């Protein structure tokens with residue numbers, strides 16, 4: 056059952072843009088606004104954006120009763136903080152506390168992929184689907200997993216993340232300190248840094264290698280979690296297209312011979328759900344009448 060019985064203020068923190076909007080309880084976006092993510096003073100830009108959206112609220116729309124915020128990067132749900140890898144200005148940034156102070160509303164935080172996974176079972180293709188993995192290949196790699204209708208969160212909120220799964224034991228060093236993480240082969244940021252040109256001009260060998268590494272990660276995750284469905288999307292998938300997906304499927308075929316993985320389906324969601332709807336989906340089950348966490 057859903058606790059939140061009113062519109063949600065949805066906030067999205069991404070490498071390239073910040074978005075805010077008001078989303079009703081059926082998942083319809085009533086108001087939306089966005090700005091490019093600045094290199095510094097990110098909070099000041101986000102604060103202005105949220106104020107603008109709250110002020111733009113026409114009379115017939117009810118006040119939001121809760122805030123859902125999705126962010127790229129690693130989370131600490133206990134601290135309510137985020138550390139986006141591509142955003143040097145924010146390291147353990149306490150975004151929950153800042154949004155609670157700004158709006159006076161309870162705030163629910165989740166990762167970008169967590170939001171996408173929640174949206175998929177709210178208004179998307181995972182309605183009624185008990186177990187699946189959502190994998191976003193964008194500037195960074197984001198993923199989240201729902202098993203038997205339970206969202207895997209882990210101790211800090213990063214459960215189901217494949218970004219730092221080792222896919223090449225003798226591979227590239229990763230910013231996390233390990234070697235051969237998926238992040239170094241399948242995130243737009245790492246690929247562009249390696250080839251020193253935009254993603255769309257990547258050589259075929261890099262496109263194929265990306266598919267192989269993503270295939271290895273998915274095959275491992277599918278075996279660990281006994282998955283039958285993986286939703287894959289993001290700018291790397293859009294840009295590399297079928298060449299990458301074909302090499303990914305070949306690699307998965309080579310590595311997924313267990314009987315329980317014979318019907319593993321890896322597909323792009325047919326309808327892309329707006330990130331603001333994902334952010335709103337995060338707050339669906341919170342109790343809006345509880346005081347903000349920082350006021351307790």
Ligand SMILES: [Zn+2]
Nearest residue numbers: 219229231236
């Ligand atoms: Zn790593």
